[in-house]
Amino acid sequence: MAKASFEALQDGPVQRLIARGAWTLEGGLVSIDGDLRRFVQKRGGAGGLRIDLSGVEKLDTSGAMVLQRTMRDCGKQAERDDLLEGFDGADAQAQALLKQAGSHLKPCDLGGDGRVSFMLVLERLGRTTVSAGAEALNILSFVGAVVARLGGTIARPSRFRPTPMVHHMEEAGLDATLIVGLMSFLIGAVVAFMGATVLAAFGAEVFAVELVGISVLREFGVLLTAILIAGRSGSAFTAAIGSMKLREEIDAMQVMGINPLDALVIPRTLALVLVMPVLAFLAAFLGMLGGGLAGWAVLDIPPVLWVNRTQEIVTVSNLFVGLVKAPFFAFVIAVVGSYHGMMVESSAEELGRRTTTAVVQSLFLVILIDALFAMFFLELDI
Amino acid sequence: MSSVPIAPPTPNRDPVIRVRGLVNRFGDFTVHENLDLDVFRGEILGIVGGSGTGKSVLLRTIVGLRKPQAGRIEMLHHDMTDLSEEERAELNQDIGLLFQDGALFSSMTVAQNVMAPLREHLKISDRLAEEVAAMKISLAGLPPSAGAKYPSELSGGMRKRAALARALALDPQIVFLDEPTAGLDPVGAHQFDELVVSLRDSLGLTVFMVTHDLDSLHHDCDRIAVLAEKKVITVGTPDEVRRTDHPWIQEYFGGPRGRAALASTEGAAGTARQHA
Numbered sequence: 001m002a003k004a005s006f007e008a009l010q011d012g013p014v015q016r017l018i019a020r021g022a023w024t025l026e027g028g029l030v031s032i033d034g035d036l037r038r039f040v041q042k043r044g045g046a047g048g049l050r051i052d053l054s055g056v057e058k059l060d061t062s063g064a065m066v067l068q069r070t071m072r073d074c075g076k077q078a079e080r081d082d083l084l085e086g087f088d089g090a091d092a093q094a095q096a097l098l099k100q101a102g103s104h105l106k107p108c109d110l111g112g113d114g115r116v117s118f119m120l121v122l123e124r125l126g127r128t129t130v131s132a133g134a135e136a137l138n139i140l141s142f143v144g145a146v147v148a149r150l151g152g153t154i155a156r157p158s159r160f161r162p163t164p165m166v167h168h169m170e171e172a173g174l175d176a177t178l179i180v181g182l183m184s185f186l187i188g189a190v191v192a193f194m195g196a197t198v199l200a201a202f203g204a205e206v207f208a209v210e211l212v213g214i215s216v217l218r219e220f221g222v223l224l225t226a227i228l229i230a231g232r233s234g235s236a237f238t239a240a241i242g243s244m245k246l247r248e249e250i251d252a253m254q255v256m257g258i259n260p261l262d263a264l265v266i267p268r269t270l271a272l273v274l275v276m277p278v279l280a281f282l283a284a285f286l287g288m289l290g291g292g293l294a295g296w297a298v299l300d301i302p303p304v305l306w307v308n309r310t311q312e313i314v315t316v317s318n319l320f321v322g323l324v325k326a327p328f329f330a331f332v333i334a335v336v337g338s339y340h341g342m343m344v345e346s347s348a349e350e351l352g353r354r355t356t357t358a359v360v361q362s363l364f365l366v367i368l369i370d371a372l373f374a375m376f377f378l379e380l381d382i
Numbered sequence: 383m384s385s386v387p388i389a390p391p392t393p394n395r396d397p398v399i400r401v402r403g404l405v406n407r408f409g410d411f412t413v414h415e416n417l418d419l420d421v422f423r424g425e426i427l428g429i430v431g432g433s434g435t436g437k438s439v440l441l442r443t444i445v446g447l448r449k450p451q452a453g454r455i456e457m458l459h460h461d462m463t464d465l466s467e468e469e470r471a472e473l474n475q476d477i478g479l480l481f482q483d484g485a486l487f488s489s490m491t492v493a494q495n496v497m498a499p500l501r502e503h504l505k506i507s508d509r510l511a512e513e514v515a516a517m518k519i520s521l522a523g524l525p526p527s528a529g530a531k532y533p534s535e536l537s538g539g540m541r542k543r544a545a546l547a548r549a550l551a552l553d554p555q556i557v558f559l560d561e562p563t564a565g566l567d568p569v570g571a572h573q574f575d576e577l578v579v580s581l582r583d584s585l586g587l588t589v590f591m592v593t594h595d596l597d598s599l600h601h602d603c604d605r606i607a608v609l610a611e612k613k614v615i616t617v618g619t620p621d622e623v624r625r626t627d628h629p630w631i632q633e634y635f636g637g638p639r640g641r642a643a644l645a646s647t648e649g650a651a652g653t654a655r656q657h658a
Contacts (some may be wrong), residue, residue, distance in 0.1 A: 024553065025553065061521070061550075100584045104517045
């Protein structure tokens with residue numbers, strides 16, 4: 001089949017556009033479209049225009065649309081079909097296609113407007129700022145609702161649902177022990193090894209004990225646990241609650257008179273608040289163990305010396321400084337995760353975006369709170 | 383087996399889809415056993431059957447989304463089972479599929495959805511792609527304002543129309559519709575039926591439609607194929623199928639809903655069915 005082509009002949013007052021070949025998207029319509037537009041632009045609306053289709057071997061809706069568009073852009077109406085405007089040589093099928101294309105030849109709103117990119121950047125900045133402010137307020141109000149509901153639950157313990165809480169303690173706590181333990185063991189070992197390497201320059205390898213003890217107990221243990229739990233459970237909370245929201249399960253609960261905060265958010269929050277200190281303790285213990293083993297294996301510091309030094313210098317208040325932060329981190333992770341789950345609307349795509357946002361925001365808040373605690377303990381001189 | 387002989391294909395009609403001896407199994411569960419079916423050019427074929435008789439599985443197998451355990455499928459005279467990747471991609475440009483919930487790309491607007499197959503397969507200029515998309519959107523019965531909207535902002539009926547516009551983007555020869563009127567209100571469903579028939583008439587489409595909607599069956603379909611007992615137990619014009627002596631068919635078309643649908647099509651638009 002020949003490729004689409006056209007040629008213009010002047011016939012007295014009428015210009016004849018002879019179309020040939022396959023006027024289809026696959027048949028080369030794409031490549032002659034530009035030529036056809038230039039022809040129309042050069043020609044303008046002067047004189048008559050009849051388009052001859054007798055040489056057209058194949059026509060599709062797009063071809064018919066381009067032909068009708070050519071007519072329209074020359075200021076002609078094919079429907080008039082008189083000497084000066086119209087189509088020739090179209091068979092019944094082509095006529096049906098042309099008629100259909102003619103009636104659907106209309107502009108369509110494609111989105112996007114003619115503004116310059118600088119204005120769009122400004123607008124986006126403004127919108128992001130406003131929505132960030134609104135989101136902060138929303139989270140605060142959600143925190144308020146959860147705290148109020150928790151208070152109500154204490155006043156009326158019959159509202160409390162122990163079964164889901166235990167379930168979430170298992171999922172977020174027990175199932176996470178292996179990964180949390182392994183991570184802190186390795187971090188403890190790395191800190192001991194790196195610290196000792198640097199301290200060796202001053203002949204002070206033995207201070208690696210203090211380094212490991214204080215950093216793991218005060219910061220690394222609890223912070224690593226929080227980071228892992230935010231990635232593991234915070235995202236799971238958003239995904240689970242969000243997909244329930246998408247399937248209208250939460251609306252169904254409300255209609256049945258079940259408060260979604262009671263059923264979904266409070267068990268998750270309490271579960272996380274209860275298991276996080278345990279996980280943080282485990283992390284601190286395994287971090288110290290990792291540091292001690294690394295000291296023994298690589299730096300030749302005997303375990304007895306390590307333990308004695310730790311007992312002498314690293315006070316137990318360091319452990320409490322670390323552990324006291326755990327419930328706060330847990331609360332933030334659970335509430336932010338649940339909040340984003342509850343905010344999912346309309347599409348699965350938003351669920352994915354919300355899950356990402358939940359993890360990023362809870363990590364940010366965890367580190368922010370950690371910094372505030374550090375300043376607080378600095379002032380208290382603990 | 384009370385299977386009724388398949389109506390002999392009219393000799394001069396061109397079978398665009400030929401299914402022979404199709405077997406589909408899920409583990410031990412056999413959905414199709416030696417299923418045969420012909421779809422002819424330019425017709426609207428309705429597929430009916432009870433839940434779990436494998437209507438959607440048949441559709442997915444024919445378009446190549448599922449590999450059958452045995453059997454031959456010919457589409458547009460190509461054997462689907464031994465096509466290379468490229469040949470299949472080429473063949474796929476000649477078919478359009480309307481999924482049950484539209485399956486529009488949620489990150490793109492309706493217009494971008496319609497332009498996606500054009501841009502993927504053709505070196506098309508933005509202007510021409512936009513014009514073609516605008517026409518298809520209008521052809522599918524959507525207002526111009528729908529082009530800039532995202533699928534999540536559309537109602538169910540509009541989403542189906544947008545998906546139809548995308549399915550028609552490359553001027554396919556065969557369009558597969560999976561329950562096109564499910565979830566639409568009666569007015570919307572009727573408009574969709576009309577749209578399918580008018581597109582078939584003007585574009586010469588072949589339509590393969592899985593449906594439960596008795597109104598669409600009576601209004602749209604030239605032929606109906608009934609799936610039961612793991613195969614096509616009968617295929618023919620709606621009248622022929624209705625007269626078939628099979629308990630399920632009698633129950634399906636003879637039930638209160640079947641009679642109501644028949645009465646409404648024969649009363650109000652009795653001539654509309656005989657457009658072919």
